[in-house]
Amino acid sequence: MNLNATLFAQLIVFFILAWVTMQFVWPPIVKALDERAQKIADGLAAADKAKTDLAHAEKKAVDELKKARESAAELRVGAEKQGTQIVEEARAEAARIVAAAREAAEAEAGVAAQRAREALREQVATLAVAGAEKILRKEINAQAHADLLAQLKSEL
């Protein structure tokens, strides 16, 4: 362990190396580190924002869905009501038509019966005359007994 001028040479080398590092090595590395730290911070902030946005969008979607469901329910109620109303109207109309038909049928039946009765009445007179002819075995003057026959006709 002898001391000599190596001491001073090493001293100079020490300062040169430190100066080179300070000038050319340290600043770019530290700059890159700082920039990366900034990038990471930005990235994290963006991720946070995206998370908030997502939560917001989800809430909005849920609200929309709820609104849609409500309006659908409303529509269904309206449709049901309308349907019921249409059915009621149809039923009333049908009842009305049936009643009218029945009335018409009854009227027609009444007329037919009347007509049949008329026809029958006509035939009864003839039959009665024929019967009477046969009973009496004698030709009866229809004209002479017209009043009698008319009376009989109205009695039927």
Place this chain on the structure above:
Amino acid sequence: MSNLTEAAANAAEHAEAAAAHGPSAGEYIVHHLTHFNTTGHAQTSIIDFSVINVDTLVWSIATGLLTILILALATRRATSGVPGRFQGFIELLVEMVADQAKGIIHSEESRKYVAPMALTVFVWVFLMNAMDFFPVDLIPAIWQGVSGDHHAYMRVVPTADLNATLGMSLGVLLLCLYYNIKIKGAGGWIHELFTAPFGSHPVLYPVNFAMQLIEFAAKTISHGMRLFGNMYAGELVFMLIALMGAAWGASGATGPLLFLGHVLAGSVWAIFHILIVVLQAFIFMMLALVYIGQAHEGH
């Protein structure tokens, strides 16, 4: 290594071995601990500033250039994007040093110089210490072959040379003085030299001043000596281990046992030395930061 009771065949082999490993154990150690300097022989006086250790300078400048090369490589690739493994490793170092500097030195302006200085010192001292991992005889043997002088001196661990470590600790001392004057002003610093640590009283001025001088000297010398002592001792142990392997041809079971001892002890010491190498580099850097930090604080 001479063995007179050997059989003839063994004796012949031993003569050969003795020729190859000519020097005795003591001579081997002394030879390995002698610097390749400008005089061509071992320095005789303790202090002689006309002499320069060429090996220390060459290896410390080589490792210094390697330091710059490694760091410059990382600088060239520095991006704020995703870092590779090498990039990540260097950034890890930079962040570690930056954090330590931030904790110790509170002046941002000073950190602009001191933090890069600490990084350089850490990597550089680590690389210089790591020269210990080359087999103790490898580089000296290559140098002896290249130079043609089979007796040439070559020491490869610059930090096992007191000149190198004291040179660096002197650098740190100069930085301390610089920051003392820069932060406190010349007047303020001189005032502190005479009034701290015991207080401002004319009677205490000489005592304070003496204390301050001792403090600066002790800091600087212990700073350099600590690194030197660790690395010198480490190198010496490697040499002693190498001596065991050199005696592998010894008679009976001694030779193979010594060889085995070399393998075992060499592995264990090398593995342990990894810790010492990193730790001493880290301690040297931390102390540099602490001393410069102290220069920023008034008493």
